[in-house]
Amino acid sequence: MGVDLEAAEATKVEHVHFSWWCWTPLWKYAELVALHESLDDVEGFDIAWEVGEANDGEFIDGISAKILGDRLLTALDKGYALLAKRLHDEAQATLPMEPCKFCDGSGIRSDAVGRTVGMDTQPLDDATAILLGRSHGFCNGCHGEGQALAAITSYRFDLEAIREFAEFAVDSNGFWIR
């Protein structure tokens, strides 16, 4: 799952892979950098941004890949990417918890998986029992608390991934998104 980027003619790295959790914010960030830098006005730059939302085998040409990669590296070096990461992370930290999908918010997982491994009758250790106010019943999705981080918080704004992508793009002579 995720995207595989295959370079047309690389001298260093021919292939990189990103999970959707990592790629989606990365590509959205790249689009914002391109917008901020008015890359659409730069001769030879031509990226239809929606192609990054699927792994359909679309091709990003070499000139566009080089321009985008260079700008992303500059934004990293200037600290803009770190700023964007902080905004992203702070926005995620303010999201409310959601009822755990494995136990419907009860804290006790009693679906087929939960029953098979005995989570629904599992004795709790003393500390957990005091915390949760019961002696038995666990859920591995929420540590028995019934609440879990919002699913959207799985999207990661990863500075290392941005650098990996940017360096790949600069050297790729164009790449396919698969």
Ligand SMILES: [Zn+2]
């Ligand atoms: Zn749960």
